Amino acid sequence: MGRLTGGDPSLLRRINSAVVLHALRATDHATLTEITRVTGLSRPTVEGVVEGLVETGLVVERAADEGAARRQGRPARRFRFRAEAGHLLGLDIGAHRVTALVADLDGQVLGTLSKDVDEKAPADERLERLRTTVAELLRRVGVSRGSLRAVGVGSPGVVETDGTVRLGTALPEWTGLKLGERLSRSFKCPVLVENDANAAAVAEHWKGAGTDSDDMVFVLAGLSPGAGSLIGGRLHRGFGGAAGEIGALHLLGRGARPEALLSTTDEPLHPLDEQAVAEVFAHAREGDERARAAVDRFVDRLVHDVATLVLALDPEVVVIGGWAAGLDGVLDPLRGELARCCLRPPRVTLSKLGAAAVATGALRLALDHVEEELFAVESTVTARR
Amino acid sequence: MGRLTGGDPSLLRRINSAVVLHALRATDHATLTEITRVTGLSRPTVEGVVEGLVETGLVVERAADEGAARRQGRPARRFRFRAEAGHLLGLDIGAHRVTALVADLDGQVLGTLSKDVDEKAPADERLERLRTTVAELLRRVGVSRGSLRAVGVGSPGVVETDGTVRLGTALPEWTGLKLGERLSRSFKCPVLVENDANAAAVAEHWKGAGTDSDDMVFVLAGLSPGAGSLIGGRLHRGFGGAAGEIGALHLLGRGARPEALLSTTDEPLHPLDEQAVAEVFAHAREGDERARAAVDRFVDRLVHDVATLVLALDPEVVVIGGWAAGLDGVLDPLRGELARCCLRPPRVTLSKLGAAAVATGALRLALDHVEEELFAVESTVTARR
Numbered sequence: 100m101g102r103l104t105g106g107d108p109s110l111l112r113r114i115n116s117a118v119v120l121h122a123l124r125a126t127d128h129a130t131l132t133e134i135t136r137v138t139g140l141s142r143p144t145v146e147g148v149v150e151g152l153v154e155t156g157l158v159v160e161r162a163a164d165e166g167a168a169r170r171q172g173r174p175a176r177r178f179r180f181r182a183e184a185g186h187l188l189g190l191d192i193g194a195h196r197v198t199a200l201v202a203d204l205d206g207q208v209l210g211t212l213s214k215d216v217d218e219k220a221p222a223d224e225r226l227e228r229l230r231t232t233v234a235e236l237l238r239r240v241g242v243s244r245g246s247l248r249a250v251g252v253g254s255p256g257v258v259e260t261d262g263t264v265r266l267g268t269a270l271p272e273w274t275g276l277k278l279g280e281r282l283s284r285s286f287k288c289p290v291l292v293e294n295d296a297n298a299a300a301v302a303e304h305w306k307g308a309g310t311d312s313d314d315m316v317f318v319l320a321g322l323s324p325g326a327g328s329l330i331g332g333r334l335h336r337g338f339g340g341a342a343g344e345i346g347a348l349h350l351l352g353r354g355a356r357p358e359a360l361l362s363t364t365d366e367p368l369h370p371l372d373e374q375a376v377a378e379v380f381a382h383a384r385e386g387d388e389r390a391r392a393a394v395d396r397f398v399d400r401l402v403h404d405v406a407t408l409v410l411a412l413d414p415e416v417v418v419i420g421g422w423a424a425g426l427d428g429v430l431d432p433l434r435g436e437l438a439r440c441c442l443r444p445p446r447v448t449l450s451k452l453g454a455a456a457v458a459t460g461a462l463r464l465a466l467d468h469v470e471e472e473l474f475a476v477e478s479t480v481t482a483r484r
Numbered sequence: 485m486g487r488l489t490g491g492d493p494s495l496l497r498r499i500n501s502a503v504v505l506h507a508l509r510a511t512d513h514a515t516l517t518e519i520t521r522v523t524g525l526s527r528p529t530v531e532g533v534v535e536g537l538v539e540t541g542l543v544v545e546r547a548a549d550e551g552a553a554r555r556q557g558r559p560a561r562r563f564r565f566r567a568e569a570g571h572l573l574g575l576d577i578g579a580h581r582v583t584a585l586v587a588d589l590d591g592q593v594l595g596t597l598s599k600d601v602d603e604k605a606p607a608d609e610r611l612e613r614l615r616t617t618v619a620e621l622l623r624r625v626g627v628s629r630g631s632l633r634a635v636g637v638g639s640p641g642v643v644e645t646d647g648t649v650r651l652g653t654a655l656p657e658w659t660g661l662k663l664g665e666r667l668s669r670s671f672k673c674p675v676l677v678e679n680d681a682n683a684a685a686v687a688e689h690w691k692g693a694g695t696d697s698d699d700m701v702f703v704l705a706g707l708s709p710g711a712g713s714l715i716g717g718r719l720h721r722g723f724g725g726a727a728g729e730i731g732a733l734h735l736l737g738r739g740a741r742p743e744a745l746l747s748t749t750d751e752p753l754h755p756l757d758e759q760a761v762a763e764v765f766a767h768a769r770e771g772d773e774r775a776r777a778a779v780d781r782f783v784d785r786l787v788h789d790v791a792t793l794v795l796a797l798d799p800e801v802v803v804i805g806g807w808a809a810g811l812d813g814v815l816d817p818l819r820g821e822l823a824r825c826c827l828r829p830p831r832v833t834l835s836k837l838g839a840a841a842v843a844t845g846a847l848r849l850a851l852d853h854v855e856e857e858l859f860a861v862e863s864t865v866t867a868r869r
Contacts (some may be wrong), residue, residue, distance in 0.1 A: 180562045217588050266827050314723040326796075335715060337798020338699040339828035345795050410730050411711075411796035413722020440732045442642050442651050443724035 119148045128179040185248035189462025194218045197229045198458040206466045222272035248289045249468045251461030252302035253298030284479035298460030300327030305463045307451040312415040320423035347403045363389040420450030504533045513564035570633040577639045579603045581616045583843040591851045595625035607657035618641025634853045635675045636846030638683035642726045647677035682847030685712030690848045692836040697800040705808035730789045748774040805835030
């Protein structure tokens with residue numbers, strides 16, 4: 100309660116800094132007079148704060164010859180936020196490839212790089228592949244490692260808040276891996292690890308198919324679907340980070356495992372990988388009856404899993420991503436089933452970001468982290484229950 | 485952003501009032517000196533605010549002879565929050581009975597009254613029954629209708645934010661009923677309508693089996709289960725108020741309808757009411773094999789429905805309420821299935837509030853509404869993203 104009455108000058112300074120930074124970031128550049136007007140702070144306060152921000156390198160005075168030509172008299176000094184004062188990484192660790200994105204402090208992507216990796220590669224090899232991808236990307240775009248302010252990582256599996264993978268069957272040696280700790284050795288800034296479907300949900304909400312809704316479910320439709328949910332614009336991780344792990348639904352004994360579901364013989368499909376599944380789908384397209392039946396079963400399962408999620412959460416929008424999103428005949432049965440079992444069926448749409456969704460979401464999480472540090476005042480001042 | 489710099493004297497007065505009220509409510513009584521110390525406000529500000537609060541009737545000076553005996557000299561004046569300055573109702577509209585709770589502004593329950601109602605009663609009759617229950621309760625506890633500050637209502641069905649029942653198959657003529665509007669005619673204060681399972685979730689979190697967790701799912705286990713979820717301590721209603729409507733899961737075609745599930749013959753159970761179901765359960769206890777099989781199917785279904793909810797949301801605790809919570813052999817299979825399919829199985833526990841859960845939650849929602857008006861400052865000052 101004491102905050103309203105002031106009393107802590109360093110806190111007040113920090114709040115004022117954040118207010119000014121926030122105002123500057125929302126515009127190309129601004130004069131001290133403009134900052135004073137927008138922030139409601141006094142002129143001397145604004146001058147002191149801007150001076151401090153220039154010292155930290157986050158704000159710079161725009162050179163006089165930048166922009167419009169000088170008018171008569173001495174022009175007012177103009178300041179701008181230096182988005183290039185720091186950088187962020189968004190990383191995606193997948194079964195077949197690793198992807199890295201680098202961006203500035205405005206979240207503007209400066210470059211991206213993907214490298215293939217063997218789906219059977221052990222954890223060390225996969226992480227090494229990620230490290231060389233990052234190193235090459237940073238070199239290409241000319242960003243020094245020291246300028247990184249935060250690194251976001253999207254990974255399959257249930258991820259604890261400390262970055263440990265509690266369970267991850269999609270990648271070899273992934274369960275139990277202290278992924279956050281391992282990657283932290285390569286960076287001096289915070290490394291934030293998130294489940295891949297959760298990261299993708301954040302990405303689609305940021306700049307994909309879910310930008311117009313704060314209540315959104317993203318389904319990463321693969322062999323075993325996972326999901327990420329935004330509730331009121333915020334990621335719902337669940338108490339133990341396991342929310343949306345609907346891939347385990349078949350364990351409830353109401354249906355076959357994916358390897359039986361997708362089999363065109365009496366034996367389970369083996370190995371159960373995307374290559375084998377792609378063949379089943381190809382045969383189905385060519386008219387093979389057993390393959391077509393397998394695909395129908397697979398789509399039925401996906402539809403069922405998504406419907407249970409929708410009944411539990413009642414989102415406004417469901418975004419379907421992952422490789423199964425590209426299959427013909429996924430969206431229509433999904434819409435039909437949801438219309439049948441839901442009182443208010445959600446809008447169903449395909450991912451806009453496709454393969455870039457997870458890395459983009461990881462980047463957004465890194466940006467969130469940095470913004471929370473730089474602009475924390477915003478939520479303090481405007482948040483209401 | 486302007487708030488930090490002041491500027492709006494009426495807002496500041498309101499904030500200071502809320503701060504003082506909040507401080508007084510947390511204690512039995514306090515002197516002006518104590519209020520000054522706790523709030524960080526100046527003595528003249530506190531004096532002005534307290535005077536204003538005494539005028540509104542929310543605060544009263546404690547009589548000098550109350551409490552401890554006088555010490556030498558003139559004792560400091562002591563003030564206390566007048567919880568009796570207003571009252572709240574919590575109402576539960578069920579299939580077989582209606583219940584009303586009345587409480588003071590501290591949420592202290594002053595009285596409760598239930599009346600039976602025919603499960604086939606049309607909406608008008610059910611609402612009239614509720615009205616007479618409220619009137620009788622208010623008369624008994626000596627609370628005037630004019631002192632009511634808010635009324636909370638728990639009702640079956642999907643409830644829109646304006647208090648209209650979008651869908652409610654549990655009660656006759658319930659779908660489409662403008663419940664909030666109808667009840668508002670009897671009260672001059674706000675009437676807040678909420679789904680019954682949602683209200684019960686709030687109640688168990690307030691003073692039931694879920695007080696130690698902010699991530700909780702409450703399952704109202706009846707013929708068709710419904711659920712309410714708290715995420716981070718807040719009710720998750722879903723985008724259209726339909727979150728947790730897991731009773732519709734059987735529509736996904738993976739299982740029979742309740743009337744087939746519970747039948748001990750080849751015909752669906754008819755009528756499907758609690759009386760008929762109670763008979764099936766009684767026969768099962770007496771060793772009837774077909775009845776036992778029906779009960780097993782019913783429990784299996786409940787377990788499955790709860791498990792899908794847990795996979796979607798990953799709560800810390802699941803509280804089972806409703807009449808099926810009282811059945812033998814519900815909790816153990818539930819724990820077993822959740823352990824099998826969940827990476828971090830939640831704690832499963834029985835409702836502590838039982839039949840009082842819905843009305844208690846409705847009361848809490850009314851209290852929340854009043855607190856938001858009186859003490860809104862708290863969330864403004866302490867909320868952080």
